[in-house]
Amino acid sequence: xxxxxxxxxxxxxQGTSKxxxxxxxxxxxRERVISGALGPGERLHVDKLRLEFGVSTSTMREAIxxxxxxxxxxxxxxxxxxxxxxxxxxxxxITDARKMIExxxxxxxxxxRTEDWEADLVAAYHRLSRIxxxxxxxxxxxxxxxxxxxxxxxxxxxxxxxxxxxxxRFRRTLHQHSYRYHRRLIDDRSLPRDVRVEHKAIFDTxxxxxxxxxxxxxxxxxxxxxxxxxxxHDLSD
Amino acid sequence: xxxxxxxxxxxxxQGTSKxxxxxxxxxxxRERVISGALGPGERLHVDKLRLEFGVSTSTMREAIxxxxxxxxxxxxxxxxxxxxxxxxxxxxxITDARKMIExxxxxxxxxxRTEDWEADLVAAYHRLSRIxxxxxxxxxxxxxxxxxxxxxxxxxxxxxxxxxxxxxRFRRTLHQHSYRYHRRLIDDRSLPRDVRVEHKAIFDTxxxxxxxxxxxxxxxxxxxxxxxxxxxHDLSD
DNA sequence: ATGGAAAAAATAATCGTTTTTTATTTGACC
DNA sequence: GGTCAAATAAAAAACGATTATTTTTTCCAT
Numbered sequence: 001x002x003x004x005x006x007x008x009x010x011x012x013x014q015g016t017s018k019x020x021x022x023x024x025x026x027x028x029x030r031e032r033v034i035s036g037a038l039g040p041g042e043r044l045h046v047d048k049l050r051l052e053f054g055v056s057t058s059t060m061r062e063a064i065x066x067x068x069x070x071x072x073x074x075x076x077x078x079x080x081x082x083x084x085x086x087x088x089x090x091x092x093x094i095t096d097a098r099k100m101i102e103x104x105x106x107x108x109x110x111x112x113r114t115e116d117w118e119a120d121l122v123a124a125y126h127r128l129s130r131i132x133x134x135x136x137x138x139x140x141x142x143x144x145x146x147x148x149x150x151x152x153x154x155x156x157x158x159x160x161x162x163x164x165x166x167x168x169r170f171r172r173t174l175h176q177h178s179y180r181y182h183r184r185l186i187d188d189r190s191l192p193r194d195v196r197v198e199h200k201a202i203f204d205t206x207x208x209x210x211x212x213x214x215x216x217x218x219x220x221x222x223x224x225x226x227x228x229x230x231x232x233h234d235l236s237d
Numbered sequence: 238x239x240x241x242x243x244x245x246x247x248x249x250x251q252g253t254s255k256x257x258x259x260x261x262x263x264x265x266x267r268e269r270v271i272s273g274a275l276g277p278g279e280r281l282h283v284d285k286l287r288l289e290f291g292v293s294t295s296t297m298r299e300a301i302x303x304x305x306x307x308x309x310x311x312x313x314x315x316x317x318x319x320x321x322x323x324x325x326x327x328x329x330x331i332t333d334a335r336k337m338i339e340x341x342x343x344x345x346x347x348x349x350r351t352e353d354w355e356a357d358l359v360a361a362y363h364r365l366s367r368i369x370x371x372x373x374x375x376x377x378x379x380x381x382x383x384x385x386x387x388x389x390x391x392x393x394x395x396x397x398x399x400x401x402x403x404x405x406r407f408r409r410t411l412h413q414h415s416y417r418y419h420r421r422l423i424d425d426r427s428l429p430r431d432v433r434v435e436h437k438a439i440f441d442t443x444x445x446x447x448x449x450x451x452x453x454x455x456x457x458x459x460x461x462x463x464x465x466x467x468x469x470h471d472l473s474d
Numbered sequence: 475a476t477g478g479a480a481a482a483a484a485t486a487a488t489c490g491t492t493t494t495t496t497a498t499t500t501g502a503c504c
Numbered sequence: 505g506g507t508c509a510a511a512t513a514a515a516a517a518a519c520g521a522t523t524a525t526t527t528t529t530t531c532c533a534t
Contacts, residue, residue, distance in 0.1 A: 019314070020314050020516090021518065022517075046485080047485070047486090057487090058294075058517090058520090059517075059519075061295070061487085062517095062518095065299050065303055068303060069305050077255075077260065078257065078486065078487080079485085079526070090402070093400075093402060094403060101337075164334060166331060167330075167333075170407050174403065257486090257487070259488090282515080293488055293489040294489080294490075294516095294517090296487080296489075298517085299487095315516065317517095
């Protein structure tokens with residue numbers, strides 16, 4: 001594995017897989033929801049959006065419908081779709097669920113370690129820490145164009161050997177939602193957190209094969225992310 | 238509090254249920270997938286189905302699309318929809334994930350116990366055990382029209398006080414899939430299992446407030462369900 | 475003014491058809 | 505007889521229009 005999925009935002013002409021219109025639209029709406037361009041609780045006007053994207057009603061509806069899959073959008077009968085709301089309680093619940101599921105996925109993954117995986121992990125960690133070192137001077141290691149991507153990649157790599165598809169699926173969903181909170185809550189008032197030490201702890205214990213310590217490090221990492229982000233913020237608007 | 242509305246599939250608006258065509262079709266397809274009327278791996282022909290249900294293409298597509306939510310259906314670009322396959326490995330994974338998630342939901346729920354909940358649980362257990370006693374003579378306590386319903390109800394009741402919506406959602410998804418395996422694997426060769434003692438253990442420990450014992454009982458219950466069903470069967474066809 | 479029924483506007487749901495893509499068959503050529 | 509490619513058939517995806525429902529506005533009676 002080399003590069004973690006370059007977010008193909010291109011025309012359909014180039015590229016190996018010609019995406020279907022539904023998939024293309026689905027991805028773009030997802031991006032808007034996660035980035036906050038479509039705010040929590042906001043209504044999804046099928047007709048407006050369909051004109052904007054230049055697709056038909058049914059294509060638009062099906063694209064939106066598929067976002068119900070990961071709960072990024074909700075639907076209420078006869079009154080359309082709505083972006084899932086953001087609440088502190090929900091973020092708390094996500095954090096708890098993540099701690100449990102990510103921990104278990106990690107346990108399984110570490111138990112199934114292979115040489116290839118170890119090499120992948122070393123590479124992933126290397127890239128991530130390079131970026132973090134570069135960014136640390138700017139005081140915002142957690143907010144950069146490709147940090148997200150490589151941070152995700154590192155964490156994905158950790159659980160890569162977990163062969164339980166359900167755990168991985170739940171983990172992915174939760175991570176996605178978590179990231180939406182992240183995007184929403186991080187701002188100039190946020191304390192710049194140095195995640196390097198946390199990532200190092202996770203990496204070292206993983207390589208050392210100390211499952212218990214690695215699980216503890218991940219759980220602390222997830223919890224700390226919640227605490228830091230919710231410290232001086234609220235979600236009342 | 239009287240009847241905890243059996244088989245309420247997460248619907249928030251009971252009563253004035255003027256269901257939309259999409260929802261109606263969605264539920265019927267779901268039922269067919271779970272019951273096995275639509276077999277694992279089978280293709281979902283939009284045109285055939287739409288004629289059968291008397292709806293349009295887009296309605297049918299959207300209904301099927303929404304089953305992607307709980308992974309009962311898969312979609313492959315440009316080649317339509319397909320019923321999710323059934324494999325032994327998948328059942329094993331579901332069982333593992335269920336044990337973890339159900340256990341955690343139970344822990345939270347028991348920690349949040351209320352008097353109302355206790356009354357509900359007593360009632361739910363009572364109804365279930367009555368049915369089981371009636372059925373035990375027939376040698377197949379696990380296979381009866383309303384046993385499923387009240388068994389579900391009992392288990393739902395146990396985790397009712399868990400206020401983590403994510404855990405409950407994951408639990409519901411897994412339970413649904415687990416039930417599909419159940420429907421598929423149970424047959425005349427299955428040993429008639431006496432689940433009464435297991436349910437009694439769960440109930441007693443729950444009422445007694447012995448969280449650790451109750452969690453252990455649930456985990457054993459889930460595991461036993463897997464073991465019994467997979468004993469003399471295979472999923473090769 | 476004000477509450478509420480009736481009319482109008484907006485938006486969601488559904489429809490049946492057309493276009494695009496994939497699967498299958500046919501038939502010339504080696 | 506076997507291979508490959510064009511022709512055909514089948515099915516999926518996308519379309520834009522129609523119908524049903526909900527929300528907003530209007531306007532009359534209290």
